[in-house]
Amino acid sequence: MATKAGSAEVSQTAGPIDEGDGFRRRDYLKIAAVSFAGVGGLAAIAPLFVQIAPSADVLAQSTTEVDISKIQAGSGIKAQWRKQPLFIRNLTPKEIAEADSVPLSDLRDPQTLEERTLPGHKNWLITLAVCTHLGCVPLGIVPSENRGKYGGYFCPCHGSQYDTAARIRQGPAPKNLVVPDYSFTTATTVLIGSKGSK
Amino acid sequence: MSFSWAKPYEPKHPVMRWLDERLPLPRVIYGAIGGGYPVPRNLNYWWNFGVLAGIFLTIQILTGIVLAMHYTASTTDAFNSVNQLIMRDVNAGWLLRYAHMNGASFFFLVVYIHMFRGLYYGSYKAPRELVWMLGLVIYLLMMATAFMGYVLPWGQMSYWGAQVITNFFSAIPVVGDPLRVWVLGGYAPDQAALTRFFSLHYLLPFVIAGVVILHIWSLHIPGSGNPTGVDVKDERDTLPFHPFYTAKDGWFAAAFLLFYAIVTYFLPNYLGNPDNYIPANNLATPAEIVPEWYLLPFYAILRSFTADFILPAKLWGVVAMFSSILLLFFLPWLDKSAVRSGAYRPVFKRFFWLLVVDVIVLGWVGGSPVKPLTVAVGQVAAAYYFLHFLVILPLISRFETPLPLPSSITESVLDHREAESLPPSAARRRTKAATAAAE
Numbered sequence: 001m002a003t004k005a006g007s008a009e010v011s012q013t014a015g016p017i018d019e020g021d022g023f024r025r026r027d028y029l030k031i032a033a034v035s036f037a038g039v040g041g042l043a044a045i046a047p048l049f050v051q052i053a054p055s056a057d058v059l060a061q062s063t064t065e066v067d068i069s070k071i072q073a074g075s076g077i078k079a080q081w082r083k084q085p086l087f088i089r090n091l092t093p094k095e096i097a098e099a100d101s102v103p104l105s106d107l108r109d110p111q112t113l114e115e116r117t118l119p120g121h122k123n124w125l126i127t128l129a130v131c132t133h134l135g136c137v138p139l140g141i142v143p144s145e146n147r148g149k150y151g152g153y154f155c156p157c158h159g160s161q162y163d164t165a166a167r168i169r170q171g172p173a174p175k176n177l178v179v180p181d182y183s184f185t186t187a188t189t190v191l192i193g194s195k196g197s198k
Numbered sequence: 199m200s201f202s203w204a205k206p207y208e209p210k211h212p213v214m215r216w217l218d219e220r221l222p223l224p225r226v227i228y229g230a231i232g233g234g235y236p237v238p239r240n241l242n243y244w245w246n247f248g249v250l251a252g253i254f255l256t257i258q259i260l261t262g263i264v265l266a267m268h269y270t271a272s273t274t275d276a277f278n279s280v281n282q283l284i285m286r287d288v289n290a291g292w293l294l295r296y297a298h299m300n301g302a303s304f305f306f307l308v309v310y311i312h313m314f315r316g317l318y319y320g321s322y323k324a325p326r327e328l329v330w331m332l333g334l335v336i337y338l339l340m341m342a343t344a345f346m347g348y349v350l351p352w353g354q355m356s357y358w359g360a361q362v363i364t365n366f367f368s369a370i371p372v373v374g375d376p377l378r379v380w381v382l383g384g385y386a387p388d389q390a391a392l393t394r395f396f397s398l399h400y401l402l403p404f405v406i407a408g409v410v411i412l413h414i415w416s417l418h419i420p421g422s423g424n425p426t427g428v429d430v431k432d433e434r435d436t437l438p439f440h441p442f443y444t445a446k447d448g449w450f451a452a453a454f455l456l457f458y459a460i461v462t463y464f465l466p467n468y469l470g471n472p473d474n475y476i477p478a479n480n481l482a483t484p485a486e487i488v489p490e491w492y493l494l495p496f497y498a499i500l501r502s503f504t505a506d507f508i509l510p511a512k513l514w515g516v517v518a519m520f521s522s523i524l525l526l527f528f529l530p531w532l533d534k535s536a537v538r539s540g541a542y543r544p545v546f547k548r549f550f551w552l553l554v555v556d557v558i559v560l561g562w563v564g565g566s567p568v569k570p571l572t573v574a575v576g577q578v579a580a581a582y583y584f585l586h587f588l589v590i591l592p593l594i595s596r597f598e599t600p601l602p603l604p605s606s607i608t609e610s611v612l613d614h615r616e617a618e619s620l621p622p623s624a625a626r627r628r629t630k631a632a633t634a635a636a637e
Binding site: 037040045046047048050051052053055056057058 | 260261264267268282283286287288289290291293294297448452
């Protein structure tokens with residue numbers, strides 16, 4: 001660029017100092033300087049992007065302990081974990097049997113109730129209360145709410161229906177309600193967000 | 199847009215041609231900071247500080263936008279949102295905040311150098327009076343923005359700074375006190391003041407950016423000045439902005455930003471006041487209240503008035519402080535000398551440096567505790583500041599005999615006889631050969 005023939009500028013012409021292959025020292029210096037400045041510039045603007053990620057005080061909310069001793073069979077409670085609503089439901093033997101009777105081939109997101117609960121605690125169904133369609137909170141955590149055709153949860157936003165294992169059965173949602181990591185710290189308390197040490 | 203030999207924009211890529219025919223934005227940029235803007239070939243390093251000021255404005259806007267994503271403008275939460283959330287919890291928050299804090303100081307530093315460059319080389323003189331005046335508007339907006347930004351962390355200095363600065367309004371006769379209450383939205387700085395300061399602190403930098411565009415636009419009508427103060431005569435006197443000055447500005451900016459990075463990383467609180475790490479307390483003023491360093495000379499002028507004289511001392515102080523900046527708007531008409539550059543004005547040059555010393559003394563006084571000696575020094579220095587602009591400068595321009603000016607910019611940088619004796623094309627060929635040999 002600096003050797004454009006016919007350029008009217010006085011010292012824009014660097015002179016024909018070729019080193020055989022048409023690659024001049026000036027080209028080398030230019031590429032080196034611009035690359036160096038480019039990498040430095042990228043490093044300098046990195047903080048503008050990393051600051052967007054969750055801050056330390058948000059990450060500190062990663063686990064929540066919930067007392068489940070008061071939950072009657074057939075009912076449940078809503079809790080909060082990382083500012084997201086959570087369903088903790090105590091299934092009745094009838095609801096467990098209903099969930100177990102469904103053939104996996106009927107499911108959009110095939111999973112058994114065993115896979116969605118902890119061993120020895122098959123009646124405790126703990127899921128995020130976030131519909132996997134577009135994030136509304138489904139109804140049905142207490143018996144008085146609409147539980148939909150399959151007796152689990154019903155999302156009022158776009159009509160997704162979940163069964164008693166919180167698996168998607170009908171409607172636009174693609175996946176079952178998400179089961180978070182959790183563990184029982186005692187027989188009546190669960191620690192959401194941690195798989196436990198066992 | 200300034201000289202007949204300025205290269206017109208010629209789009210190389212068909213996409214750029216398509217764009218240029220519909221929206222000539224690339225053309226405007228090419229003519230403003232590209233190969234289409236001819237710049238005097240003899241600029242020295244003092245001419246790098248305008249571009250640097252633009253870089254620091256950009257740094258302040260970028261870091262400020264992301265800090266505002268984490269800051270809470272509430273009297274109960276502001277202090278913690280800065281000192282806990284941003285400084286400890288947000289990823290790289292400490293760096294962004296220190297970069298913003300020190301960025302303000304460095305922005306003022308480069309703007310002061312830029313302004314004193316203008317004072318020495320007569321950049322305020324015809325035909326660039328408006329460039330100078332728009333620059334002063336930017337400077338006033340910067341001071342307002344910096345002050346309001348300093349209030350946001352809601353520490354002790356924030357609070358008492360807000361209290362003191364807004365009390366300037368109360369010095370105005372008759373309407374002063376109601377005006378101050380109106381500005382604050384209360385009787386003392388509180389939630390209403392904090393929220394409006396935050397809103398304006400976010401707004402004003404974009405107003406500054408708008409005035410910067412006017413500043414550059416008005417500069418590019420006559421074209422940039424130069425250290426000789428001699429007008430550009432022909433094509434030999436200029437070089438295209440790109441690649442010559444983009445390269446020079448680029449390397450100098452990298453070097454200067456290194457200096458900024460060193461302070462930001464290793465001395466982040468050197469320019470700040472430790473009292474601002476104490477949460478605001480509306481019942482206890484800090485033992486010593488000082489503004490940030492870049493406002494100290496004006497603070498000294500404010501404090502120089504200690505006795506009532508016809509008007510109350512308080513009013514004199516505020517009037518003098520504002521006048522010290524406002525009188526700079528009249529500078530193009532106070533200095534009537536036809537010679538622009540201080541390099542050819544032997545008397546002016548000496549008084550220029552005396553003014554620099556005077557402003558530094560004012561800054562020192564402004565940062566010192568009030569004692570009889572510092573007050574006396576401050577009064578002399580403040581008086582001299584006004585004397586310089588209102589008396590000395592007009593007198594010098596009347597009586598001074600300037601040194602002989604070079605007949606052209608090219609003559610001042612090249613061998614005299616050669617430049618004079620050769621026709622333009624021959625001179626160009628010789629320079630070309632010389633540059634090639636140097637390579």
